[in-house]
Amino acid sequence: MRRARRPHLIVSLAAAAAVTLAGCGSGATPGAGGEAPPSAVAPTDSGNAAPGYSGQLIPFTFPDRPLSVQYPVEWHADYRTGAGMPTGAGTATFSDPQSTNNVTVNLGQAADTVSVPVSRTVFESEPVPGLSGQPAPAPNYSFYVDRTDGKPTYRMHLTAGAPAPGNSTALDGTIRVGEDDLVAEAHFKKPFASDDAAKAWLAGAEGQAFKALLLSMANG
Template sequence: MKGTLMRPAFRAPFVSALAAAALSLAGCGAVVSAVPSSTSPAASATASASPSPSATASASPNPSASASAPAPAELNTYTFPNGHVSFKYPAGWKVELFTGSGSPSESATATVIDASGTEQATVYSGPVADGVSHPVTRTVFESAPVPGLAAQPAPAAHYAFYVDRMDTNATYRMHLAAGAPKPGQGSALDGIIRAGNGVILADVKFIEKPFANDAAAKSWLAGTEGQALKALLLSISYS
């Protein structure tokens, strides 16, 4: 989304090793690289197979409807230095890798930045961490299993987009969730996906109060940015 990330006061914090990793990223971590674009073969094949907008319009009985349909986005693939965790992102965006202290570092956070320079999402791979939950009332907009993480230990990784409400505060989240999020009364818990000897965490970065209401959140999800970030989360894999 747009703006600067503001974490709500009641958002579940990470503890144990992840908290230490986050501190190291903010303090003494290192920016490893800004990854240049390199379109994946599969994405290129998809893009080349798509008809041009003019051809689509002339072949359709409703040219205006065809012209408004978004063209398939070209995708790049980013793979963490450990060689295990990877994900896809739009070709016009970039990825910067931040590593924790130590040599070699056991933790790394990939920050996904769009063409305007706005940080859109983070993907963390590193040591095991714990989470702390808080009671909330949840409205789930959408969730789905992540195919590339299906072989990892339960609870199964899910892409999830929902809003948690506590008192008068509403926190919108799109992230990897451990298991399918359930609507109604429950607990807010950061998604900690166990993979190999560590964990994976992935979050879309929202500003404070990013949506005026749930209808605005659903409208954003249906748009180009929402669909790109949904696809990114669903593409995360571990091998």
Template sequence: MRPAQARLFAVLATATLALTGCMANASTAGSEAPGLEASAPASLSAASSSAPPSSSNAIPGANTAGPTAATAPPSSTSVPTGLATYTFPDGRLSFKYPADWRVELFEASASPFVGTATVYDASGARQAEIYTGEIADGVSSPVTRTVFESVPVPGLQEQPDPAAHYSFYVDKVNDISTYRMHLTPGAPIAGAEMALGGIIRIGDRILIAEVDFIDNPFASEDAAKSWLAGQEGQSLRTLLMSISYA
């Protein structure tokens, strides 16, 4: 089962995101520097340059009180091999991905840097997006959550609290299931909870990293767990767990 469509929660970037006419950069597998072609991710929208940041810029869904214990990965996991490293133009944010996949960078602004790295698998299907900028907003709503896995990301533990976690879970609203695999501020809480915006603080900037799932990607929670234990699930888990900011 292959994720295909972006599901980032209503992200608003800085004023420079309006520069959609900018040249987009692309990075091929194993490259440390972006190339020359990309397209603007549909999940990002422009923010007014004259509008000052509001209180909505606070991290939504942050779990600052008593995160649940991290769960261990399934015992039957297929650990990916042959990884390449992608580093953003700022030289500080990086992640690893399968060497036969590719990364394309959309750069909305060079200074300060604002952009999104989109990761595609060997067949060309979009698998994940990693955005970094200065401002983002999130939307929260009541959900009932089942957490499959949540583990702190080693390369982001020196950043401001709440600590960044890789998380895979399902939120349900009126029997409609929304599966998410992304970075979360703290560990998501099982049971009744609010939807998570997934906004991570890195220094004076923010980071959003999420796997792109199609609508209703899994027939059941057991199917989701089986996918996680397989090669594609473990490749995307490894990607999110490898994100670091120096």
């Protein structure tokens, strides 16, 4: 268990966020009949569009921290500071307007973590190319299920290295970006009925879009 570090003093970023996220705030639909947000260059084709998505990606850059990410042009983006996990984080939320699921990306000072015994099944895990220069263990995109007393918890997020399958102790490692800790995770509003249902979701349009977003992260 790591001792919590004192959070930074967060400088007001209202002006910076307004410039960066104009047209990208909560309820906005970037690229849907309006001007592209100032934080985005012209949309690019991913070359591997999931069914139901155009494959066009908008790059989002944190206005005050060294991190960028690409997300589908059909989605919404929102950015806030001073709340969430890690403590005092800059928090970007990416959401599919056709779904109740979303992805949050946080940069800030991490709080304590708690370890619990689990039985883990890893569906897939692979390194994030844009974060390859970060301290070891290398940041990975990972999708897996942890079972505690038979109850499943499905997780898709960035992990410090590849998660170990089998019976182990669940403890999230630290991913460092600059002076901050990075926490990036998909949130599922409804639990999957089974491992097969989770795999089917991953193979579908939304699952592939979530995966592409997490794999697109880059520092600098």
